Amino acid sequence: MAAITLTVNNQQHKIDVDPQMPLLWAIRDFVGLKGTKYGCGIAQCGACTVLLDGNPIRSCSFPVSAAAGKKISTVEGLSENIEHPVQQAWIELQVPQCGYCQSGQIMSAVALLKKTPEPTDAQIDAAMQGHLCRCGTYPRIRKAIHRAAELMKTKA
Amino acid sequence: MSSNTSFSRRHFLRLSGLTSAGFIIGLSGVEGKALETVVNMSFLGESSSVTPFIIIEKSGRITIFNTKPEIGQGTFQAIPSIFAEELDLTLDMVTIKQSGGEKELGADQFAGGSASIRTSYKKYRIAGAAAREMLVLAASQAWGVPVGECKAELGKVIHAGSNRSLTYGELAEAASKLEVPKEPKLKDPKDFRLLGKSTPRPDVPLKSSGRAVFGLDVEVPGMAYASIERCPVFGGKLLSFDDSAAKKVKGVQQVITCERIIGKYRFEGVAVIADNYWAALQGRKALKVNWDFQGNETFNTKNYEQHLRDLAKNEGVLDHSQGDFDKAYAEAPVKLEAFYETPVVSHSPIEPMNCVAHWKPEGKLEIWTSTQVPFSIKNNFGKEYGLKEEDITVNVMFNGGGFGRRLYPDYVHEAVQLSKKAGKPVKAIWTREDDTQQGPFRPMTFSAFKAGLAANGEALAFQHKVISPSISASNSANYDKTKTDGGMMEGVSEQQYEIPNVKNLYVHADLHIPVAAWRAVTSTTLSFSHECFIDEMAVKAKMDPMAFRLSLLKKESDTKKLLLKLKEVSGWDKPLPAGWGRGVSQWEFFAGLAGMVVEVSKQGTGIKIERVVCVIDLGTVVNPDTVAGQVEGAVVMAISAAIKGGITFEKGRTVQSNYHNNPIIRINEMPPVETHILADGGDKIKGVGEPGLPPLAPALCNAIYAATGKRIRRLPFDIKKI
């Protein structure tokens, strides 16, 4: 066990955990934020995606100790009232079905748009390929990312 | 379909929710917040004892129950909107609450068979309309005006003549004392605000912000976590285990056994109970378990498939016969035969199986889980555990995918037993490896075909013989092998093609591995073989595959209408670029009817899916946007099952373990999908969630034949190497 301080969505959390514990379970069961999901545990599905200093990582395969001192962003930190342009686009295009994969999808979309404000289909495919959606929301995810790009442009 | 005559008066009162207890009021006021209340209210548990479909409180708050678990298919919007439509409410005016299998709300509280809307549309409209008529009557009595001068509009009853209005909340108490109308007048569809429109789903904002609470997200005070080791070889028995190392892992509390009950099977497991899930996993890794494999350790897919091929030589049991197949086939101048094979596949919803159970000291049981079958849990678990139905509370959470997997509450049984033994609430979570390896799986079907044609190509004789293990045999120890198996012959004898001489047969194969319904069930494999063989007949008849099918559909039928529409919207007769091919398929089965045209292009040695056009026949549609989403999802699932690996067994165990070796398609593999809905209105209403699956694989393989001349008779196949 080790005392670790995590900075999640700009808030500090002191937790006492096995330093090898994946960040995913630390976020879910110790910090108490359940928006980040478990799907595979081996970096194959993307359900557990969070941003570490702005970059998407698979928190299921990332030891909590390595996240100490870094800025972690989860889906809960995106906005107070579900008004982030990516979330707005997700709602406009009615993307989620079961919704379970969507926190991870959204976090990767947010990171993509930060780096590439107007992504092509190929860039979207490249950035989102790490995410599985068993419900098959892929066509809408693609459309929603284009829509979010538009919304961000008009906002800027 | 139930008509209003099938309701007893008592039942009807319940349906309407207009018992005197059911009227309290107060618009929740804070818009948007109502949605969060939904999630929280599912935690009310025992205190939520009043459970009619609609509750109108004096305070103005209106609660509508969703009786069908939300698994991604859209019932969270669709079901409440049926009641809301007749009450002339919009969904932001109501709190939606998930029902938990309460007897009063009916045995059809499950999500499966694409049945949610088609079985409840009419009766829920009647319930909503009855409530509306009572509110209107209450208002007219209060004002002393003729009832015909009053009308319900957006949560109020209005008297236009005197410019007066009363809210439903204000009317609730008086309305509750009125007689429930026996035949309330339903709204004219042209006045619909919600039904038939692409109304936004209220769960979407929750699911776009991490706020939707899935089974995996449930936490109750004092809860421990469990991870369960099960025999890697199907059918093994527990001999002994050594938990000394496991107990040394920090956070591990105890190691106990449990039994996984699935269909006729009972599989033992050794569970590590810990303070947190990571510790439970570490403890499980440190367990040493001895299993007796019972001889099952030699089982493998290769031999089993050969066994199925050998069984195909048996005549089998008659499923359906018309005309004289044997004679017509013997005399037919042109004959063809083919053999088709399909794989075992897994459901693999992204949310793995999990359940929180709390066996309380006073002998009550509370369950929080993602499930498709709340009614069955609440009403059937008691038999196993010596409890009464009213002692069991089921909190149905948002399901992170179902696809048929969550029709089986085996993981709920495990958690219940663990909580009872541990004396505290337990959250048991399957790993992805558990989910991939332990089943239940969609079984494979093998198909042997024979057809006889006249010299001019006319179809004279047709036979589809299915050889497979059985879902019913997995579900029940009392399976009768001497009879045909409707579940494993699904749709085969329902196709509308007019062929005079038909003899369809079934050959059962034993299997000791649990198999299960999978989205669109056996139609997902039988449609492939059946509709590809129809294509082979068209080729033999030297006819265009669409024209050949239509030539077999002389009578008016939904199938004929569907194919004509598909021909038109797909541009079937338009020329394609060189190297492209186009394939068609349709499938009618218990859940509904859909057809597809798939276009493919040759890419070196491989094939690219360029376009999928779907026509789905619904009759009545509740939410067209949801339908489009369901078809897109069905296409994704069907492509994965057609071109990705599937599940295989070696040494009695599942070979695949996680998404890396049991893959599903990714965003870059997704073709464009166009969905067209046939909705002529009237009484006809068909399913949405499943019909989009069966036509995909055959239309794809028929397109590949058109592009390359290569006939695919075995799934899965490698689309990069044709």
Ligand code: FES
């Ligand atoms: S849970 Fe981390 S990638 Fe699947």
Ligand code: FES
């Ligand atoms: S929405 Fe269900 S897995 Fe993506």
